[in-house]
Each structure stands twice: as structure tokens, then as C-alpha cells.
Amino acid sequence: MSEIIIGVYKISNIKDGRYYIGYSKHIERRFKEHKRKFKNNCHDNSHFQYSYNKYGETNFIYEIIHFCDTIDQAKELELKYLQNKSIRDNLYNLNYDNHADGHFENNLNKEEIRKKISVSAKEKFKKMSPEERSSIYGRTVKKHTEETKEKLRNISKGRIVSAETKEKLRIASTGHKRPCSEETKKKLSKINKGKKPSTMIKIIVDNIIYESITEAGKQIGKRPSVILWRLKSKNFNNYKYLDKNNEDILKK
Numbered sequence: 001m002s003e004i005i006i007g008v009y010k011i012s013n014i015k016d017g018r019y020y021i022g023y024s025k026h027i028e029r030r031f032k033e034h035k036r037k038f039k040n041n042c043h044d045n046s047h048f049q050y051s052y053n054k055y056g057e058t059n060f061i062y063e064i065i066h067f068c069d070t071i072d073q074a075k076e077l078e079l080k081y082l083q084n085k086s087i088r089d090n091l092y093n094l095n096y097d098n099h100a101d102g103h104f105e106n107n108l109n110k111e112e113i114r115k116k117i118s119v120s121a122k123e124k125f126k127k128m129s130p131e132e133r134s135s136i137y138g139r140t141v142k143k144h145t146e147e148t149k150e151k152l153r154n155i156s157k158g159r160i161v162s163a164e165t166k167e168k169l170r171i172a173s174t175g176h177k178r179p180c181s182e183e184t185k186k187k188l189s190k191i192n193k194g195k196k197p198s199t200m201i202k203i204i205v206d207n208i209i210y211e212s213i214t215e216a217g218k219q220i221g222k223r224p225s226v227i228l229w230r231l232k233s234k235n236f237n238n239y240k241y242l243d244k245n246n247e248d249i250l251k252k
Contacts, residue, residue: 004025006068007023008023009021009062009064010022011092014059014061019092021078022093041053083096203240205220206238
């Protein structure tokens with residue numbers, strides 16, 4: 001089991017000289033937490049994670065810079081580093097105030113800090129190459145070449161899309177069907193009149209043939225779910241499906 005050390009620590013990038021200052025009541029455990037988050041690409045500090053991904057694990061060193069007797073003492077020492085404006089450009093830290101028990105929500109300047117972080121993150125994102133973005137955010141930014149774009153344009157050129165296809169695409173994109181006019185409703189009613197659903201299966205109950213489970217339920221006075229259960233049950237041999245030739249078929 002690792003020794004419990006209270007104090008202030010430093011994680012330095014030996015390539016560009018930048019570093020992170022932190023305090024903990026169990027520094028060795030805190031170091032392990034940083035390393036785990038780096039490896040899983042989920043560190044709370046995105047700028048710190050970016051540098052880790054760019055320079056690699058071997059270019060970061062972990063060291064204890066102050067041993068303390070209490071957590072409050074460690075906290076005050078860390079604060080002195082964070083408030084030292086002469087080193088601020090070298091820090092990976094995003095916040096420079098560890099008061100209010102470290103809760104960012106209690107920081108009076110939290111909105112200003114959020115804006116600064118947001119602006120900085122957007123600027124860095126713009127400057128990143130597609131490979132760097134993929135490495136940090138886990139996604140690949142793909143751009144078509146001009147040749148590919150031209151091929152896609154030629155494929156689409158002159159393609160005729162039917163009204164039916166257009167309607168399907170519209171419904172897929174909006175999730176809403178266009179209300180039918182009364183005239184259209186009458187036409188559809190005429191077309192579908194007398195048609196039976198393709199999924200309708202005839203059944204026989206007590207030697208009486210029914211066009212569907214629903215019809216059998218209405219005539220017998222049972223819910224369709226009950227009829228369906230009895231058709232599947234081995235205990236109701238008087239409930240059977242019929243094939244197209246009105247001959248008994250095996251229970252399903």
C-alpha cells in the first residue's frame with residue numbers, strides 16, 4: 001500500500017516547460033488518478049490532455065514539491081502558486097483560485113472563467129489538424145477531395161426523384177406526416193376498401209373458421225391476446241392456425 005502523503009505536487013512537460021500544480025491529502029493516489037485519466041483520454045483539463053496526447057507519457061514527470069502536515073496547509077501553498085502571475089503562462093491549470101473548498105460553482109468569477117476557457121478552447125480547436133482533433137476528441141474529421149466532390153455531383157446530376165420518395169425523405173427528416181386532404185382520404189378509402197392486410201391469418205376455433213385473431217376475439221368474446229395465447233398453448237388443441245388452403249397447420 002502506498003504511503004499517504006499530504007502536500008503540493010507538480011506535473012511537468014519536459015518538452016515545452018509547462019506544468020500543472022495541485023494539492024492532495026494522498027498525493028500518490030492523486031498521481032495514479034491523473035495517469036488513469038490521461039490513458040483513458042478523459043482528463044478533466046482538456047488542455048492538459050491535449051499536451052499529453054501530443055507529447056506522450058514519457059515526457060511528463062511527477063514530483064512532490066511540498067510535504068505538509070495538514071490539507072489546509074497544502075491548499076494555501078498551492079494557492080500561492082496559482083496567484084503568482086509571473087508563472088501563469090506556464091501553468092496548465094485553468095482556475096487560479098482554490099477557495100470555497102475547491103467548488104467551482106462557489107467561485108464568484110466562475111462565469112468569467114467559463115468564458116475564458118470557452119474562447120481558449122475554440123481557438124485551440126481551430127488550430128488543430130484533423131489528426132489532432134481525432135486524437136483528443138475521438139472522432140475523425142474527413143474532407144472530400146475536389147475530385148470526389150465532382151464525382152458525387154455527377155452522380156446526383158439528372159437524378160429524378162419520385163413524389164413518393166420525396167415524401168418519404170420529408171417524413172424521415174421531420175418525423176411528421178403531411179395531413180391528407182378530405183379528397184385524398186376518400187381516394188385512399190376507395191383503394192383500400194375490401195383489402196385484407198397481408199399479415200392476416202385465418203384461424204379455426206371449435207371447428208369454426210375466423211378470418212383473423214381479431215375477428216375470432218369479437219365473436220367469441222375474448223381479447224385478441226387471449227386468443228393468441230391459446231393458439232400457442234399446448235393445452236388448447238381446439239385453437240389452430242389455417243394455411244391458405246384452409247387446412248389445419250401446426251401450432252406456432
